[in-house]
Amino acid sequence: MTNLELQRAANEVRKGIVTxxxxxxxxxxxxxxxxxxxxxxxxxxEMNIDPKNPKKADRDRFVLSKGHTAPGLYSxxxxxxxxxxxxxxxLRKLGSYLQGHPCMQxxxxxxxxxxxxxxxxxxxxxxxxxxxxxxxxxxxxxLLGDGELEEGQVWEASMFAGHRKLDNLCVIVDNNGLxxxxxxxxxxxxxxxxxxxxAFNFHVINLDDxxxxxxxxxxxxxxxxxxxxxxxxxxxxxxxxxxxxxxGSVDWHGKAPNDEEYAVAMADLxxxxxxxx
Numbered sequence: 001m002t003n004l005e006l007q008r009a010a011n012e013v014r015k016g017i018v019t020x021x022x023x024x025x026x027x028x029x030x031x032x033x034x035x036x037x038x039x040x041x042x043x044x045x046e047m048n049i050d051p052k053n054p055k056k057a058d059r060d061r062f063v064l065s066k067g068h069t070a071p072g073l074y075s076x077x078x079x080x081x082x083x084x085x086x087x088x089x090x091l092r093k094l095g096s097y098l099q100g101h102p103c104m105q106x107x108x109x110x111x112x113x114x115x116x117x118x119x120x121x122x123x124x125x126x127x128x129x130x131x132x133x134x135x136x137x138x139x140x141x142x143l144l145g146d147g148e149l150e151e152g153q154v155w156e157a158s159m160f161a162g163h164r165k166l167d168n169l170c171v172i173v174d175n176n177g178l179x180x181x182x183x184x185x186x187x188x189x190x191x192x193x194x195x196x197x198x199a200f201n202f203h204v205i206n207l208d209d210x211x212x213x214x215x216x217x218x219x220x221x222x223x224x225x226x227x228x229x230x231x232x233x234x235x236x237x238x239x240x241x242x243x244x245x246x247x248g249s250v251d252w253h254g255k256a257p258n259d260e261e262y263a264v265a266m267a268d269l270x271x272x273x274x275x276x277x
Contacts, residue, residue, distance in 0.1 A: 016075030032072030065120025066145035118151030147179025162201030210235035
């Protein structure tokens with residue numbers, strides 16, 4: 001896809017995030033919006049997947065380790081054709097298959113149920129090792145929040161991945177600098193993130209703008225070409241990206257917009273859509 005096509009798709013993904021969270025009156029828009037470009041690139045360009053055959057054996061796998069940003073994953077899946085975009089308004093509703101955290105039993109395209117922070121990367125390691133043991137060529141991607149790095153299990157999994165030389169594993173950290181209680185550097189600083197992953201024998205890529213598709217494309221290309229060790233992409237992003245009053249604000253980690261705020265948010269995204277043509 002061209003960068004313009006990816007930008008348009010990402011903007012639609014953001015509209016779906018805001019729409020779903022508003023309809024649910026609950027959810028996590030900030031971190032979903034900051035990762036929207038990563039979700040879009042993975043599902044529209046990077047990964048070997050087929051929405052018409054979500055369980056195809058040789059597909060690349062994705063694990064949303066920061067499972068609370070399910071609105072972002074659901075919107076990407078819907079816009080990619082796994083299920084109707086119209087279903088996003090059922091987010092968190094009683095009886096809906098779109099639960100507050102991803103459920104692999106019910107959502108087409110979800111490879112692993114997740115939500116308990118720290119566990120997703122461990123599962124991704126298991127998937128990557130399984131591919132190695134079975135001599136299968138699929139790759140495994142997992143997206144972590146930067147606040148999630150405060151979980152000890154993340155580093156146990158990283159030690160395992162580095163030791164096993166899982167070069168089919170790509171760990172992405174959505175480094176927007178904010179978690180539910182404030183700045184990550186104030187709550188329990190995981191910095192320097194890159195040096196920590198390097199210490200566990202990862203190839204580290206510092207993606208300084210996780211909203212620039214040229215830079216995103218280059219980072220994932222470098223990850224694919226890295227052999228003999230897993231890769232960690234530290235993706236520097238803006239929490240709430242695309243919605244004026246959510247950008248850079250910790251207040252929108254886990255809060256839904258009311259009707260007036262929803263109108264402003266959708267107007268912001270519509271302006272972006274018009275600029276993109």
